[in-house]
Amino acid sequence: MYLCGMAQILDGKAVSSFFKQQIATEVKEMVASGHRAPHLVAILVGSDGGSKTYVGAKEKACVEVGFAGTILHFDESISEEELLKEVHRINLDSSIDGLIVQLPLPKHINENKITQAILPEKDVDGFHDINMGKLTKGDYSGYISATPLGITMLLKYYHIETSGKHAVVIGRSNIVGRPMSILLSDSSETGNATVTLCHSRTQNLKELVAQADIVIAAIGKPGFVTGDMIKPGAIVIDVGTTRIDDSSKKAGWRLAGDVDFTSSELKSSFITPVPGGVGPMTITGLLFNTLKSRKRQIA
Amino acid sequence: MYLCGMAQILDGKAVSSFFKQQIATEVKEMVASGHRAPHLVAILVGSDGGSKTYVGAKEKACVEVGFAGTILHFDESISEEELLKEVHRINLDSSIDGLIVQLPLPKHINENKITQAILPEKDVDGFHDINMGKLTKGDYSGYISATPLGITMLLKYYHIETSGKHAVVIGRSNIVGRPMSILLSDSSETGNATVTLCHSRTQNLKELVAQADIVIAAIGKPGFVTGDMIKPGAIVIDVGTTRIDDSSKKAGWRLAGDVDFTSSELKSSFITPVPGGVGPMTITGLLFNTLKSRKRQIA
Numbered sequence: 001m002y003l004c005g006m007a008q009i010l011d012g013k014a015v016s017s018f019f020k021q022q023i024a025t026e027v028k029e030m031v032a033s034g035h036r037a038p039h040l041v042a043i044l045v046g047s048d049g050g051s052k053t054y055v056g057a058k059e060k061a062c063v064e065v066g067f068a069g070t071i072l073h074f075d076e077s078i079s080e081e082e083l084l085k086e087v088h089r090i091n092l093d094s095s096i097d098g099l100i101v102q103l104p105l106p107k108h109i110n111e112n113k114i115t116q117a118i119l120p121e122k123d124v125d126g127f128h129d130i131n132m133g134k135l136t137k138g139d140y141s142g143y144i145s146a147t148p149l150g151i152t153m154l155l156k157y158y159h160i161e162t163s164g165k166h167a168v169v170i171g172r173s174n175i176v177g178r179p180m181s182i183l184l185s186d187s188s189e190t191g192n193a194t195v196t197l198c199h200s201r202t203q204n205l206k207e208l209v210a211q212a213d214i215v216i217a218a219i220g221k222p223g224f225v226t227g228d229m230i231k232p233g234a235i236v237i238d239v240g241t242t243r244i245d246d247s248s249k250k251a252g253w254r255l256a257g258d259v260d261f262t263s264s265e266l267k268s269s270f271i272t273p274v275p276g277g278v279g280p281m282t283i284t285g286l287l288f289n290t291l292k293s294r295k296r297q298i299a
Numbered sequence: 300m301y302l303c304g305m306a307q308i309l310d311g312k313a314v315s316s317f318f319k320q321q322i323a324t325e326v327k328e329m330v331a332s333g334h335r336a337p338h339l340v341a342i343l344v345g346s347d348g349g350s351k352t353y354v355g356a357k358e359k360a361c362v363e364v365g366f367a368g369t370i371l372h373f374d375e376s377i378s379e380e381e382l383l384k385e386v387h388r389i390n391l392d393s394s395i396d397g398l399i400v401q402l403p404l405p406k407h408i409n410e411n412k413i414t415q416a417i418l419p420e421k422d423v424d425g426f427h428d429i430n431m432g433k434l435t436k437g438d439y440s441g442y443i444s445a446t447p448l449g450i451t452m453l454l455k456y457y458h459i460e461t462s463g464k465h466a467v468v469i470g471r472s473n474i475v476g477r478p479m480s481i482l483l484s485d486s487s488e489t490g491n492a493t494v495t496l497c498h499s500r501t502q503n504l505k506e507l508v509a510q511a512d513i514v515i516a517a518i519g520k521p522g523f524v525t526g527d528m529i530k531p532g533a534i535v536i537d538v539g540t541t542r543i544d545d546s547s548k549k550a551g552w553r554l555a556g557d558v559d560f561t562s563s564e565l566k567s568s569f570i571t572p573v574p575g576g577v578g579p580m581t582i583t584g585l586l587f588n589t590l591k592s593r594k595r596q597i598a
Contacts, residue, residue: 133432164502196495
């Protein structure tokens with residue numbers, strides 16, 4: 001039986017540093033043996049503050065591990081056709097290994113059309129139908145989208161056993177909840193869990209969360225999961241990153257997770273903080289995918 | 300509250316006839332307006348009795364609705380390369396709308412390689428990564444694999460509400476359990492259920508099944524789900540089709556479902572029999588996909 005106390009923090013920042021060091025070492029060896037370093041291109045359209053921050057953090061991470069990182073910043077007036085042309089140009093450019101398009105895009109651009117135009121081999125965000133299909137089938141030769149991938153890396157790092165556990169995933173987005181639910185129930189190293197996928201239509205959410213050995217909260221509702229909801233000793237992964245006003249912060253806002261940390265920390269065995277939990281692991285997942293793409297070209 | 304009694308039988312045979320009549324009408328109109336009828340090709344390799352039966356039933360169904368149906372039967376000595384050539388030839392043949400390859404294939408042939416070689420537009424079994432990826436993302440422009448599709452058609456026919464219900468899917472195969480779990484939890488007409496996916500590593504299966512408003516059994520273990528396991532009034536869908544010896548039958552065997560029908564019928568509100576439940580709906584799903592492919596070419 002689990003004795004309530006204080007959970008171990010799943011330190012995404014530290015684990016991310018650990019993996020980034022490994023990636024940096026591989027890049028150094030790659031360059032030393034005469035190959036060019038991996039190159040990630042991020043397309044940013046418009047001037048949304050959040051998007052700028054995310055893309056900036058990804059570029060910074062590229063530099064840290066020795067990748068080339070390029071941000072292509074377009075005005076929000078760019079047409080779908082022009083953007084598609086950029087994607088095709090990058091698809092054909094053999095000096096680029098990964099291409100991500102920061103979402104959301106302006107309303108006059110069909111996001112799915114852009115996402116599907118990216119060559120699956122360069123789709124390091126794992127949003128292309130082919131990569132999503134492979135993930136669904138348990139074929140890991142493609143790219144797993146960065147957040148679920150980052151979470152599995154975190155689970156592996158802390159030797160958290162998922163097999164036979166009951167995982168409750170809250171949120172069915174194509175980027176997080178859905179692929180996470182698939183990965184956890186697959187027959188992989190961080191899989192073999194019994195997975196319940198909950199969402200806005202779920203009626204008995206509290207009852208279900210109370211049964212969970214592992215809770216993954218990915219709905220974007222600050223503080224939605226509270227300590228009284230979770231089973232003593234549960235593992236709690238918080239994917240939420242909602243900006244909420246906070247006048248005590250220099251920026252005037254702070255990131256809030258989907259989990260009420262204070263109450264949940266007392267009941268869980270492992271918990272991710274926000275910030276410093278899943279966020280850094282997402283970027284590490286992206287770096288991992290970009291390195292994979294580069295290594296594939298060399299092989 | 301549900302009062303125990305006798306469940307309503309979800310009559311896959313009758314519902315299949317209903318949908319086949321609709322398809323036949325569409326085909327007649329298609330032909331009357333000068334277009335050719337849909338054409339489904341099935342590749343059969345070797346002489347497995349089960350495979351022959353399944354392919355035969357599919358061809359018979361094609362004839363019933365006015366499709367052209369062709370079985371290409373190869374000796375089990377056919378090489379992977381030769382089989383790939385056949386697939387490519389059919390991909391290029393504009394007089395063929397759908398291609399299915401009956402599984403399993405002989406061991407010297409990589410099944411995934413063959414499945415992925417089929418043009419996604421002709422992959423009416425919905426096994427191609429692109430079709431699986433679309434399904435995962437809730438994009439129904441591709442093909443949903445025939446058994447899950449057939450089950451959703453059955454649910455629709457009987458106006459069975461899935462939204463907000465707790466569905467427990469037993470079995471995580473790429474052909475049935477996995478896509479079914481995705482479809483039920485998606486935001487579609489026969490979705491919006493809270494879905495728990497169980498499998499061989501699930502530890503508390505009985506507790507979970509006891510919570511289910513909808514049970515989908517797809518594990519291939521005859522009589523695995525018994526009446527004492529299910530919640531009164533549950534909807535029970537039996538995907539199992541295991542051949543078991545039965546000397547009272549002319550063929551010497553009979554099909555056995557994953558559900559113990561006698562005990563489950565007394566506790567459930569709706570239940571599919573085996574045979575005559577999901578089986579005929581699977582074939583109807585395949586016909587539906589083939590018609591969809593043909594209509595797309597005409598449009």
